Amino acid sequence: MKPSEGAGRSALPADGHGDKAAPNTLADGGEAAEDPWKECMETAVQLALRAGQVVKKALTEEKRISTKTSVVDLVTETDHLVEDLIISALKDKFPSHRFIGEESTAAGSKCILTDSPTWIIDPIDGTCNFVHRFPPVAVSIGFAVNRELEFGVIYHCTNGKMYTGRKGHGAFCNQERLHVTQETGIRNSLILTEIGPKRDPATLKLFLGNMEKLLKFQAHGIRVIGSSTLALCHMASGAADAYYQYGLHCWDLAAATVIIREAGGVVIDTTGGPLDLMSCRVIAAGTMELAQSIAQELQTIDYGRDDEN
Numbered sequence: 231m232k233p234s235e236g237a238g239r240s241a242l243p244a245d246g247h248g249d250k251a252a253p254n255t256l257a258d259g260g261e262a263a264e265d266p267w268k269e270c271m272e273t274a275v276q277l278a279l280r281a282g283q284v285v286k287k288a289l290t291e292e293k294r295i296s297t298k299t300s301v302v303d304l305v306t307e308t309d310h311l312v313e314d315l316i317i318s319a320l321k322d323k324f325p326s327h328r329f330i331g332e333e334s335t336a337a338g339s340k341c342i343l344t345d346s347p348t349w350i351i352d353p354i355d356g357t358c359n360f361v362h363r364f365p366p367v368a369v370s371i372g373f374a375v376n377r378e379l380e381f382g383v384i385y386h387c388t389n390g391k392m393y394t395g396r397k398g399h400g401a402f403c404n405q406e407r408l409h410v411t412q413e414t415g416i417r418n419s420l421i422l423t424e425i426g427p428k429r430d431p432a433t434l435k436l437f438l439g440n441m442e443k444l445l446k447f448q449a450h451g452i453r454v455i456g457s458s459t460l461a462l463c464h465m466a467s468g469a470a471d472a473y474y475q476y477g478l479h480c481w482d483l484a485a486a487t488v489i490i491r492e493a494g495g496v497v498i499d500t501t502g503g504p505l506d507l508m509s510c511r512v513i514a515a516g517t518m519e520l521a522q523s524i525a526q527e528l529q530t531i532d533y534g535r536d537d538e539n
């Protein structure tokens with residue numbers, strides 16, 4: 231039985247209370263009534279393209295690098311510039327909407343998902359790659375309403391691939407429809423993960439131990455590319471069978487979760503239960519069977535919660 235795959239603990243149950251956000255509707259109940267968030271998604275695609283050009287140009291230029299939660303958790307002036315560009319453009323167009331951004335959160339904004347239409351933004355996913363000019367670098371824009379993920383847009387800044395997914399409308403890379411694999415066993419799978427920002431001995435022991443467990447099951451391979459959103463997009467496109475991670479955030483997960491689900495995949499908690507968008511952990515796979523098999527093997531690494539900092 232598939233666990234429910236809402237946005238997670240921060241998601242209200244179906245009978246949850248609270249004023250449900252009304253979709254964008256025209257006074258005469260026109261097109262917007264049928265497709266309430268279409269305009270938002272089109273805006274997200276245009277902004278991701280625009281932001282991606284800024285990132286691509288800055289990739290070859292000198293950077294001012296700072297660190298956040300650890301010496302390997304990097305941020306540059308371009309991360310801030312791009313997040314400000316995206317959020318200010320969205321605020322102008324949708325003044326009643328709410329925003330969760332990686333760098334706004336780092337600067338102290340609360341990371342709370344409400345019923346309001348909420349944009350969940352990672353201005354540069356793969357900042358370490360960006361600093362080193364290693365190509366996998368993305369802009370990720372997710373969108374949730376009534377605490378349910380509606381659409382996701384992830385733009386690969388160096389190869390021009392635009393990944394999109396809209397609840398009930400499928401997932402695409404440019405114009406090509408995306409489909410996950412149907413692999414059910416660890417044994418023959420290609421698995422993606424990311425290291426996360428903690429590097430203390432206990433965390434490294436758990437991280438490497440998890441990799442060792444899966445390799446002992448004779449997984450074909452494990453890959454780390456330095457961008458969780460692009461790794462999740464590779465999985466959605468069928469280029470890998472599963473993804474797991476401790477240490478990513480809601481802005482890494484929001485857009486990619488919709489894209490994977492719309493490509494036929496599952497996105498769940500590392501315990502095997504429903505996804506909890508704010509839990510800083512995830513398993514995604516083409517099949518629930520593979521996701522659950524991985525969940526059985528993983529040792530938890532505690533990174534806290536996005537909504538508790």
Ligand SMILES: O=P(O)(O)O[C@H]1[C@H](O)[C@@H](O)[C@H](O)[C@H](O)[C@@H]1O
Nearest residue numbers: 354355356357424426456457458
């Ligand atoms: O900080 P950015 O936005 O670059 O995102 C990265 C995360 O910070 C890492 O923990 C995580 O390991 C992934 O590399 C992810 O892409």
Ligand SMILES: [Mg+2]
Nearest residue numbers: 352355356482
């Ligand atoms: Mg990120």
Ligand SMILES: [Mg+2]
Nearest residue numbers: 332352354355
């Ligand atoms: Mg980022």
